[in-house]
Amino acid sequence: MGGKETLDLEALIRDPRTYGGGGDGPSKPVDTGEPAEKIRTPEASPSPVREGSQSTGFDDQDLMELKSAVDAIFDARKEDGSHEPVEDEPSSPRASSEVVSLGDLPLEEFSLEDVPPEEGPSEDDVLPEDALPEDVPLSSPVPEPHAPSRATRWSSGAGEGDDSEACVTDVGDLGFYSELILPKAATFDVEEFNIKRSTHHDALGVNTLPPEIDQLWAESVPAITEEARAVVAAKKKQTPLGFLSKIESIGSKTQHKSKIEEYDPEVHGPLVDLTFTPPPDVEEVELYPVNEPYAFVRISYDNASHEYSYDVLEPELTAAETELLAEIKERLFERLDISTKDLTREGARKILRDLSDEILTDFGITLTPLSREKIYYTIERDFLGDGLIDAIMYDTYIEDISCDGLDNPIFIFHSGYESIKTNRMYTDAVELDSFVTKLAQRAGKYISIADPILDATMSDGSRIQMTLGKEVTAHGSTFTIRKFKDEPITPTDLIGWGTFSPLSVAFLWLAVEAGKSAIFAGGTASGKTTALNAISLFIPPQAKIVSLEDTRELKLPHSNWIPSVTRESFDTEGKGSIDMYELLRAALRQRPEYMCVGEVRGAEAQTLFQAMSTGHVTYATMHADSVASVVHRLENPPLDVPRNMLNALDVVCIQVQARIGGQRIRRNKQIIEILDIDPRTNELITNEVFSWNQATDEIRYSGKSYILESIIEAKGWSEARMREELKRRQEILEWMRVKNIRHYQDVSKMLISYFRDADTVIGAVRKDLYGNGDGE
Known part of the structure; x- marks a missing residue:
């Protein structure tokens, strides 16, 4: 052997960092059983690497000898069935980490053929091992001083530079070492297809599928027609609404002697006054219906305070109509009872109107169609709907509804205007507590002073969080509703x-x-x-x-x-x-x-x-x-x-x-x-x-x-x-x-049709997009 230094290959397999891989202290000698002709040590190469050079500590002959020795050890382990990882010494800094045997890695990936040939740096060009950063693998190019790193390393919050707590590293940081533990990545450019919104394609038509898709769908799975969807929507609207939908009349329904004139907006005028006289520095931004003809929403902007406001517009009752409404409600409570019989929304609405007509007949009161419709709407809103927030619940642009307590305006989160204050507010503690209790009952849950916090799901799928009284919230009962979209996002x-x-x-x-x-x-x-x-x-x-x-x-x-x-x-x-x-x-x-x-x-x-x-x-x-x-x-x-x-x-x-x-x-x-x-x-x-x-x-x-x-x-x-x-x-x-x-x-x-017959679907799509089916 002539006194030559040898490669300890077992130590190298146990920890690849033991030779020039960024570990602490000097490199260990490596023994392959064969002479190593050009083993460089830190003492023999004190000079830094010149700009643009790259060194691994091995020359080409060393790498070929190392590969042969590793192959021999792998073959020996394969023959005797020994593939167990070699455990670290107790004093090793990696003793607590999971050790992966290099023998478990695929041999075809342990290849040195992809290493770029060195340009022949001299021994004086090799960087001392203690000058290498700990996280730079042996085969990676040495970064220039103060050069920014290409990939970002996230730290767990430990001291800066402390890699012992790091949890994530980008594959780009691994350099050549990534080929030892990872398969090859697909590295190719992909054409990004994106139709500009200003092109003529936006006017191709809406909500229509090509006939090829319809035919393919009909042959494979039952077609979803507009009629079938209408049936599903009708069934959804008829979903029982909890205890308020389980009402029935105790007395028999009497036939009215005189026919009641039905409300007609064309004949009797609108229920809601939409005229708007803005205060100074306030302008109307948007006005749209949410439950036409009963409820509208006006969004305005205050240029002085730079705030939006959300105003719910509903039928306004006169003093006499308000007094009559209170009397009808009291009589309804006397005549209604809770029943186990399920009623649809429309059925419950008819019962309320019939009973209200009976009450008015008993009092001998005759109302104009406009006044009667306003009173009936308010009764249905309070008995079957969601009271003060009923119109807001109809607004499809609302994501969240938040009541922060008594004498505080209700806030909503609008998809177009974000968080806005509304003109709705609870001023009666009993009314607010009653509404929160009703929401809990509709959700099939129970809330009380003993257990004043509740999470529940409303009948339409919206999530609601409630508190009752001042037990846990200083301003009284609260509720926050996260509205559920009827149609999921696609x-x-x-x-x-x-x-x-x-x-x-x-x-x-x-x-x-x-x-x-x-x-x-x-x-x-x-x-x-x-x-x-x-x-x-x-x-x-x-x-x-x-x-x-x-x-x-x-x-x-x-x-x-x-x-x-x-x-x-x-x-x-x-x-x-x-x-x-x-x-x-x-x-x-x-x-x-x-x-x-x-x-x-x-x-x-x-x-x-x-x-x-x-x-x-x-x-x-x-x-x-x-x-x-x-x-x-x-x-x-x-x-x-x-x-x-x-x-x-x-x-x-x-x-x-x-x-x-x-x-x-x-x-x-x-x-x-x-x-x-x-x-x-x-x-x-x-x-x-x-x-x-x-x-x-x-x-x-x-x-x-x-x-x-x-x-x-x-x-x-x-x-x-x-x-x-x-x-x-x-x-x-x-x-x-x-x-x-x-x-x-x-x-x-569309997706299922593509899954079953991709060529037919893409042919129909390309024909519609390009006028032919070749994608050009």
Whole structure:
């Protein structure tokens, strides 16, 4: 051997950092059993590297000898069946981290052929090992002094430069080392298809599908016609409304001797006075009906205070009409009783009108059609509707309704004007307490002074949080309603609003079909559940889905879908409660192919990741603003998910709520792939596929995706075929946007048709877009 230094290959396999990889202290000698001719040590190479040079500590001969030695050790281990990882010494700084054996890595990826040839630096050009940053792999180029890093490293909040607490690293930081632990990524440019809104395509027509789609749909699954949808809508309107819909008349309904003249707005005039005399510096911005002809909304702007106001316009009663209304209400309470017989809204409305007519007949009072209609509307609003906020509940632009207590105006969150003060206010404590109690009863719940806080779901699916009296809120009873949209948001809406780009939605479409699990993270009201519901439409039509929620928000068109919700206890001891963890355990016994979890925030997180690890595709939401925040929340109480389970997750979508030009918008900030765990640092390796640029309001594709590469390999596609598939799906999504195909049933119809016969669908779409079917 001639006294030459040798390579300790076992030490190198145990910890790749032990030779020139950025570890602490001097490099250890490496023994391969063969002479190493040009082993460089820090003492022998004190000079810094010149600009533009690159050094790994090995020359070409060393690398070939090292590869041969590693192959020999791998072959020996394969023969004797020894693949167990070598544990670190107790004093090793990585003794507490999970150790991954290099023998577990695919041999074909342990290749040195892709290393760029060195330009022959001299021994004086090699940087001393102690001058290398700890997080720079041996095979990575040494960064220039003070040069900005290309990728961002998120830290857990430990001291700056302390990598022991880091949890996430971008794959770009790994350099050549990434090839040892990760497969090759699909790195190719994809044409981003986006029809400008100013083109003629926006005038192609609305809400119509090509005849080819209708025929294909009719041959495969039952068609969703307008008539069928009208029947569904009619049934929805006839849904029982709780105890107020369970009323019936005690006395018999008598026939009136004289026929009552029905109200006709053309003959008797409008119920609501829409004239507006604005105060100084106040101007009307918008006026629109919410429950015509009974309720309208006027939005005005005060130039002095720079505030918007939301005014509900309803029929105004005279003093005599108000007095008569109170008398009729009192008589109605005497004649009405609670019954177990279910009545529809229309049936209850007829009973109220008939009884009111009887009361007026008993008093011998004759009213004009206009006065009678105003009184009847107020009775129906208070008995069957939502009282002071009934008109607001009809407004489809409202997202939240908030009553902060007695003598405080009710605030709403308008999709166009954000938070606005209304002209509605509760001034009577008894009336407010009674209304909160009624809301609880309609939701099938109970609220009292002993238990004054309640979360519930209203009959239309809206979420409501209530407090009763001054036990926990100083201003008296409160309630906050988060309104539920009758029609769920679809991918067409997300693209139309600019929340996602057509290419990013096409990417998620492919990922869902390929069975990739995802978490939608973001702040409050950033659109997490909305995005989850929209992307879930891409789930194959016959797949079994189980959803788990605290309150029903998801709405899917799939027939093989089990929606499940949690249940609170029946008493103060917690008996009979069913939480998310129990629902998840039950769901795993139902053999679902896809699971949708409303929000991950408790002990169910471990079971959720166990489900991911066992092949159940899972989609969930979480409150977090970055991948690092997601990891920290998952790893810490009460979730406590071990880091080695996190690589079962495939995609994280970060949603944000931001402002551009003074307008509030929701955007998909990032789509990030979760790749693996770095065995050296125990950090989660990620790859950013899409990112949102707030300055230009554009969602950009990074050009590299490991998920697309895995789909290419699984389906046996070429890169050209993948480009074509992404283009096809972008064309379909953009075609639905310009054709205004927004209803979730119609969007689902289009997606299922493409799933069954892609060529027919894309041919019809391209014919409509280009006048031919070749996509040109």
